[in-house]
Amino acid sequence: MAREFHRADRVADAMRRELAQLIQREVRDPRLGMVNVNDVEVSRDLATAKVFVTLVGEDDPAKINTSMEVLNKAAGFLRSQLARSIQMRTIPRLQFRYDETSVRGQQLSALIDEAVKADREHHTDDDKSSGEDLGDSKED
Structure with missing residues (x-):
């Protein structure tokens, strides 16, 4: 229709x-x-x-x-x-x-980018610390 x-x-x-x-x-x-x-x-x-x-x-x-x-x-x-x-x-x-929708959209986009960046940094830190733990157990 x-x-x-x-x-x-x-x-x-x-x-x-x-x-x-x-x-x-x-x-x-x-x-x-x-x-x-x-x-x-x-x-x-x-x-x-x-x-x-x-x-x-x-x-x-x-x-x-x-x-x-x-x-x-x-x-x-x-x-x-x-x-x-x-x-x-x-x-x-x-x-x-x-x-204000375009301005608000840019603000929300910036917040999302910050959250994604913080999440990546958090996962990178977790991978490094778990990798060190795994490396220690291999040497034993």
Whole structure:
């Protein structure tokens, strides 16, 4: 059975592609660095759209908040630009949200790497100590 695609999903996908280009080309605020548009969630009634973004190379919470304020203030401008490129009767209101999933994923990956490294060191230490015990018993 074919997967159903709802109109909100198609609108969200089109908005994600267009917003990525518009933010890069049209928003000229020096406080805003490189922005990745990760996802767009459009409400079923097509009235609002949550735009989830990450900021490339930015870890400082103050700069992240400033960038999010810039994007939310530019939401009206971006909405009007979307209206020019996407043929719809009304364009959803944009709400920009910082997407922490990539940052959280990197943190979890680092924790997993640490655990694997500690586990390898633990097993290496066990092998060395058991090898010494076996070596002593062979000489007897």
